[in-house]
Amino acid sequence: MDDKPGIVITGASGRMGRMLLETVAASDDCRLVGALVRPGHDWEGRDVGEAMGGAALGVTATSDALEVFAKAQAVIDFTTPEATVEFAELAAQARAVHVIGTTGLADDDLKKLEAAARHAVVIRDGNMSLGVNLLVNLARKVAAALGEEFDIEITEAHHRHKVDAPSGTALMLGQAAADGRGVTLDEAAVRGRDGHTGARPDGAIGFSSVRGGDIVGEHDVLFAGPGERVILRHVATDRRIFALGALRAALWGQDQAPGQYGMADVLGL
Numbered sequence: 001m002d003d004k005p006g007i008v009i010t011g012a013s014g015r016m017g018r019m020l021l022e023t024v025a026a027s028d029d030c031r032l033v034g035a036l037v038r039p040g041h042d043w044e045g046r047d048v049g050e051a052m053g054g055a056a057l058g059v060t061a062t063s064d065a066l067e068v069f070a071k072a073q074a075v076i077d078f079t080t081p082e083a084t085v086e087f088a089e090l091a092a093q094a095r096a097v098h099v100i101g102t103t104g105l106a107d108d109d110l111k112k113l114e115a116a117a118r119h120a121v122v123i124r125d126g127n128m129s130l131g132v133n134l135l136v137n138l139a140r141k142v143a144a145a146l147g148e149e150f151d152i153e154i155t156e157a158h159h160r161h162k163v164d165a166p167s168g169t170a171l172m173l174g175q176a177a178a179d180g181r182g183v184t185l186d187e188a189a190v191r192g193r194d195g196h197t198g199a200r201p202d203g204a205i206g207f208s209s210v211r212g213g214d215i216v217g218e219h220d221v222l223f224a225g226p227g228e229r230v231i232l233r234h235v236a237t238d239r240r241i242f243a244l245g246a247l248r249a250a251l252w253g254q255d256q257a258p259g260q261y262g263m264a265d266v267l268g269l
């Protein structure tokens with residue numbers, strides 16, 4: 001029996017699912033032990049490597065979450081809020097580390113994850129890349145250092161298929177800026193503007209979203225003050241950065257006690 005952690009990828013045929021299959025299969029630190037798709041998906045019953053048009057990876061796609069999670073030490077999940085909530089309960093039953101990249105979760109969804117984290121390790125973040133997590137720290141520091149005369153605006157751009165806005169990353173950056181300023185994001189956030197909006201409220205943290213083409217993910221935090229502007233920027237050019245971060249989280253999670261964690265914990269930031 002190989003003692004390297006066995007990893008299951010949910011949403012295996014998705015943009016992140018495919019990247020995760022490749023990343024986990026290529027890693028010497030873990031084993032790819034399962035791939036989950038929806039019932040009736042045309043990958044079901046097929047080797048996932050062949051389904052992606054490449055060499056066989058020795059793992060057959062299944063729609064039986066309960067059965068496949070039982071083989072896993074970690075489940076890496078980039079799907080939808082509905083699916084993630086369902087998988088959280090099943091991963092906790094299997095005592096598998098649940099790494100969640102899914103964004104757009106509502107407060108009710110987060111409560112369900114909290115319940116799962118009483119029994120298992122849950123690691124969730126809106127962005128698994130090292131660069132964005134560093135930028136989050138910078139945003140907090142810059143917001144704390146610059147006074148209220150610097151208006152904060154967060155702009156994000158993503159591919160045309162993205163369904164949630166603002167992005168999970170934009171919300172992480174907004175939260176960090178709010179923390180740096182010592183304010184509550186819910187109270188400061190201004191999401192989207194249209195029509196006669198009136199002047200910008202003092203202390204607002206604005207969000208705007210661009211959707212188009214195949215943009216992987218771009219985020220700017222603008223601090224616009226009198227006579228100068230500071231802009232913090234992250235540009236993702238390859239989804240592999242998210243997959244590598246998620247794999248790092250899955251391995252790190254093996255030694256942790258049940259509870260909720262984020263990428264700052266994983267990366268020691």
Ligand SMILES: NC(=O)C1=CN([C@@H]2O[C@H](COP(=O)(O)OP(=O)(O)OC[C@H]3O[C@@H](n4cnc5c(N)ncnc54)[C@H](OP(=O)(O)O)[C@@H]3O)[C@@H](O)[C@H]2O)C=CC1
Nearest residue numbers: 011014015016037038078079083101102103126127128242
């Ligand atoms: N935290 C991070 O670093 C990152 C987060 N993300 C987030 O990850 C999520 C996925 O993104 P992306 O890969 O682009 O999206 P995709 O739509 O390409 O992939 C999602 C996959 O999940 C599958 N899925 C949904 N519900 C189920 C279910 N009940 N059972 C099995 N499979 C299911 C979908 O299958 P089907 O097509 O059959 O519906 C699809 O294959 C988004 O929330 C995105 O914001 C993305 C990149 C980085």
Ligand SMILES: O=C(O)C1=N[C@H](C(=O)O)C[C@H](O)C1
Nearest residue numbers: 103126127162167168169217
């Ligand atoms: O949907 C995506 O693609 C991405 N989603 C995450 C987000 O919502 O911030 C992370 C990354 O930007 C790509």
